[in-house]
Amino acid sequence: xxxxxxxxxxxxxxxxxxxxxxxxxxxxxxxxxxxxxxxxxxxxxxxxxxxxxxxxxxxxxxxxxxxxxxxxxxxxxxxxxxxxxxxxxxxxxxxxxxxxxxxxxxxxxxxxxxxxxxxxxxxxxxxxxxxxxxxxxxxxxxxxxxxxxxxxxxxxxxxxxxxxxxxxxxxxxxxxxxxxxxxxxxxxxxxxxxxxxxxxxxxxxxxxxxxxxxxxxxxxxxxxxxxxxxxxxxxxx
Amino acid sequence: xxxxxxxxxxxxxxxxxxxxxxxxxxxxxxxxxxxxxxxxxxxxxxxxxxxxxxxxxxxxxxxxxxxxxxxxxxxxxxxxxxxxxxxxx
Numbered sequence: 001x002x003x004x005x006x007x008x009x010x011x012x013x014x015x016x017x018x019x020x021x022x023x024x025x026x027x028x029x030x031x032x033x034x035x036x037x038x039x040x041x042x043x044x045x046x047x048x049x050x051x052x053x054x055x056x057x058x059x060x061x062x063x064x065x066x067x068x069x070x071x072x073x074x075x076x077x078x079x080x081x082x083x084x085x086x087x088x089x090x091x092x093x094x095x096x097x098x099x100x101x102x103x104x105x106x107x108x109x110x111x112x113x114x115x116x117x118x119x120x121x122x123x124x125x126x127x128x129x130x131x132x133x134x135x136x137x138x139x140x141x142x143x144x145x146x147x148x149x150x151x152x153x154x155x156x157x158x159x160x161x162x163x164x165x166x167x168x169x170x171x172x173x174x175x176x177x178x179x180x181x182x183x184x185x186x187x188x189x190x191x192x193x194x195x196x197x198x199x200x201x202x203x204x205x206x207x208x209x210x211x212x213x214x215x216x217x218x219x220x221x222x223x224x225x226x227x228x229x230x231x232x233x234x235x236x237x
Numbered sequence: 238x239x240x241x242x243x244x245x246x247x248x249x250x251x252x253x254x255x256x257x258x259x260x261x262x263x264x265x266x267x268x269x270x271x272x273x274x275x276x277x278x279x280x281x282x283x284x285x286x287x288x289x290x291x292x293x294x295x296x297x298x299x300x301x302x303x304x305x306x307x308x309x310x311x312x313x314x315x316x317x318x319x320x321x322x323x324x325x326x
Contacts, residue, residue: 060283060310061312064309064310064312067309068308096314097309097312102314103314104312104314104315106251106255106256106315107258107259108258109256109258110258111258111259111262151255151314151315152314153254153314183256183258
C-alpha cells in the first residue's frame with residue numbers, strides 16, 4: 001500500500017522541498033505532494049506535514065499567522081479523525097499556536113539561531129512519528145532554530161499523559177543541561193496530543209535521512225518518516 | 238451613530254514565569270557593564286499601535302481586547318496583554 005501525504009507550503013517555508021525529496025525518493029510506500037496552504041484539501045490525503053522555515057516571516061510570533069491559514073482548518077479535520085498531523089520546527093511552532101499541541105516555543109535562551117547536530121532521546125514510541133523507534137533510543141539529528149525553547153505551564157499533565165515524545169540528551173542518553181541546546185523546559189524537544197496522531201518537534205529529520213548528509217553517516221531521520229507510514233498502515237488495516 | 242478614529246496602544250510581555258533573555262541581556266551585558274548597576278531588572282516585549290474606528294473609547298478598547306483574545310495576538314500560555322493607552326487619533 002502507498003500512503004499519500006501532503007507537505008504544506010506557506011510563504012516563507014524553506015524545508016518543504018527537502019521534505020518532499022526524502023518522502024518521494026528515500027522513504028518507501030509513500031507519495032508526497034507539495035501543496036500551497038490556501039489550496040490544501042484534506043480529503044485527498046492520509047496525513048499532513050507542516051515543514052520547517054519562517055512562515056510569514058515569523059511576524060508577530062513564529063507560527064501565529066500560519067496558524068490562521070485555511071490549511072490549518074483542513075488539518076484540524078485530520079487531527080480529529082486520527083490521521084497524522086506532523087510539525088517539524090516551524091511546523092511545531094504553528095501547531096502550538098493553532099492549539100493542536102499545548103505550550104509554546106520561545107526565543108532560545110542564548111538568543112542565538114542555533115544550527116547543529118544534537119542527540120535526541122525517545123521517550124514515547126507509540127506516536128505517529130516514533131513507532132519505528134525504541135524507548136531510550138538516542139538519535140543523531142540536526143536542529144536549526146531561534147525560537148525552540150519549549151515552555152508550558154502544565155508540565156505535570158504532559159508527563160502524566162505520556163505526551164513528551166523526545167528530549168535533548170547526551171550521546172549516552174543523559175538529560176543534562178549541556179545537552180539542552182535552547183533552554184527548553186526539562187529538555188523537551190517534541191510532544192504529542194493525547195491521541196498521539198499529532199506530533200511536533202524542533203529537529204529536522206529531512207536533513208538526517210541520507211548518509212551523505214550525516215557527519216557519522218547515520219540515517220536516523222528516516223525513522224521518523226517510516227513511523228508516519230507505519231502509523232497510517234496500522235490505522236487503515 | 239458616528240464612528241470616530243481611535244488609537245489603542247498595547248504591549249505583549251512574557252509572563253514573569255517565562256524567562257526573558259532579551260531583557261536579561263540588556264540589563265546584564267549592557268547596562269551593568271556600562272556602570273548602570275542601579276538597574277537590576279529589564280523585561281522586553283512587543284508594542285503595537287492600532288488605529289481603528291469605534292463609537293467611543295470604551296468600545297475601541299473592547300474591540301481590541303476581543304480581537305487580541307480571539308486571534309491570539311498574544312499567546313496566553315506565555316504572555317500578558319496590557320492596554321497602555323486609548324486616545325482619539
